[in-house]
Amino acid sequence: xxxxxxxxxxxxxxxxxxxxxxxxxxxxxxxxxxxxxxxxxxxxxxxxxxxxxxxxxxxxxxxxxxxxxxxxxxxxxxxxxxxxxxxxxxxxxxxxxxxxxxxxxxxxxxxxxxxxxxxxxxxxxxxxxxxxxxxxxxxxxxxxxxxxxxxxxxxxxxxxxxxxxxxxxxxxxxxxxxxxxxxxxxxxxxxxxxxxxxxxxxxxxxxxxxxxxxxxxxxxxxxxxxxxxxxxxxxxxxxxxxxxxxxxxxxxxxxxxxxxxxxxxxxxxxxxxxxxxxxxxxxxxxxxxxxxxxxxxxxxxxxxxxxxxxxxxxxxxxxxxxxxxxxxxxxxxxxxxxxxxxxxxxx
Ligand code: KG4
Ligand code: ZN
Numbered sequence: 110x111x112x113x114x115x116x117x118x119x120x121x122x123x124x125x126x127x128x129x130x131x132x133x134x135x136x137x138x139x140x141x142x143x144x145x146x147x148x149x150x151x152x153x154x155x156x157x158x159x160x161x162x163x164x165x166x167x168x169x170x171x172x173x174x175x176x177x178x179x180x181x182x183x184x185x186x187x188x189x190x191x192x193x194x195x196x197x198x199x200x201x202x203x204x205x206x207x208x209x210x211x212x213x214x215x216x217x218x219x220x221x222x223x224x225x226x227x228x229x230x231x232x233x234x235x236x237x238x239x240x241x242x243x244x245x246x247x248x249x250x251x252x253x254x255x256x257x258x259x260x261x262x263x264x265x266x267x268x269x270x271x272x273x274x275x276x277x278x279x280x281x282x283x284x285x286x287x288x289x290x291x292x293x294x295x296x297x298x299x300x301x302x303x304x305x306x307x308x309x310x311x312x313x314x315x316x317x318x319x320x321x322x323x324x325x326x327x328x329x330x331x332x333x334x335x336x337x338x339x340x341x342x343x344x345x346x347x348x349x350x351x352x353x354x355x356x357x358x359x360x361x362x363x364x365x366x367x368x369x370x371x372x373x374x375x376x377x378x379x380x381x382x383x384x385x386x387x388x389x390x391x392x393x394x395x396x397x398x399x400x401x402x403x404x405x406x407x408x409x410x411x412x413x414x415x416x417x418x419x420x421x422x423x424x425x426x427x428x429x430x431x432x433x434x435x436x437x438x439x440x441x442x443x444x445x446x447x448x449x450x451x452x453x454x455x456x
Contacts, residue, residue, distance in 0.1 A: 115186045130232060186216045299358075
C-alpha cells in the first residue's frame with residue numbers, strides 16, 4: 110500500500126504518545142507526560158505512570174485526530190509499542206491499540222520501541238540508508254545497533270552493562286543538586302564549565318575491557334567517581350565547582366558514546382550514523398558526534414529533539430514502513446513484553 114495512514118501509540122515509560130503518519134509524512138504527534146508526577150521521587154514510578162496513561166489515552170487520541178484533521182475511520186493500520194518498557198505502562202497502550210484495531214477492522218502492528226526510535230527519522234530526513242548504525246541513548250537505554258532493515262532486521266552490537274546514559278545524567282544531576290530529569294540541566298550548566306577540569310573515567314575503553322566489551326557501555330563507575338570527587342570536596346570544606354563537574358562528566362559520557370559509535374561504523378563498514386533517544390538532545394553530544402563523523406566521512410542523522418524523546422510518531426512511522434514493505438501484522442493476542450529483545454522488531 111502506498112502512503113498508508115497509520116496511528117501509532119507509545120506508552121512504554123512516562124509519555125503517552127499518539128502519532129499519525131501518512132507514508133513518511135508526520136501529520137501530528139500528541140504527547141501527554143507524567144514526568145512531573147515522578148520528579149519528587151527522582152525517577153519514574155511504574156504504577157504512577159500506568160495510571161497516568163489510562164487517564165491520558167483517550168484525550169491524547171482525540172487531540173491527535175483533531176489536530177491532524179483525520180477521522181479514526183480513515184486509519185489504515187494501528188501500530189503500538191509492544192516492548193521493551195514498563196510492563197503495566199505497555200499494557201495500557203497494547204490494550205488500547207487492540208481495541209482500536211478491532212473496532213476499526215484494520216491490521217495491528219506490535220513494534221519494538223528501540224526500532225521505532227530509529228525509524229522515526231524518516232519523517233524528518235527521508236528513507237533510512239541500509240544499513241544504518243543506530244546509537245540509542247535515553248533514560249532507559251544505551252544501545253549500538255546495526256540496522257540493515259528497520260522493519261525486519263536489527264542486530265545488537267552492544268548495550269550498557271549497568272546504567273543507561275540518561276540515567277547517569279539524572280543521577281549525577283542529583284549529586285549536584287540539580288532537578289529531575291537532570292540531563293537538560295547538566296547540559297545547560299556545563300556550558301559555563303571546563304570539560305577538561307576533571308579527568309573522569311571512560312568505562313570499557315581500553316585494554317581487556319575494550320576487547321571483551323567492544324561496543325558495550327558502562328556508566329556506573331563514572332557516576333561513582335563523580336560522587337566520590339564531590340564528597341571529597343565537601344569533606345575538605347571546599348566549594349563544589351558544579352559547572353566544571355557537569356562539563357567534565359558530560360565530556361566523559363559523550364566521548365565514550367561517540368568513540369564506540371564511530372568504531373562500530375568503521376568495523377562494520379557503515380557510512381550513516383543515527384542518534385536517537387532523549388540524550389540525543391544533548392548539545393555537546395551533537396557537536397562532538399558531528400565533529401567525529403566529519404573526520405571519519407560518516408553522515409550523521411539526528412532527529413529534532415521532540416522526535417528523539419519518546420513519542421507516538423515514532424511508532425506510527427515504523428508501522429507505516431512495515432505496511433509499505435508488506436510485513437505481516439501481529440495477531441490480536443499480541444503480548445506486551447517488558448524485556449522484548451531488540452532483534453524482535455515486530456511481535
Ligand atoms: O527518551 P527519553 O525521553 O525517555 C526514555 O525513554 O528514557 O529520555 C529521557 C532521558 C533522561 O534521562 C534525560 O535526563 C535525558 O534523556 N536528557 C538529556 C538531555 N535531555 C534529556 N540528557 C543529556 N542532555 C540533554 N540535553
Ligand atoms: Zn525511548
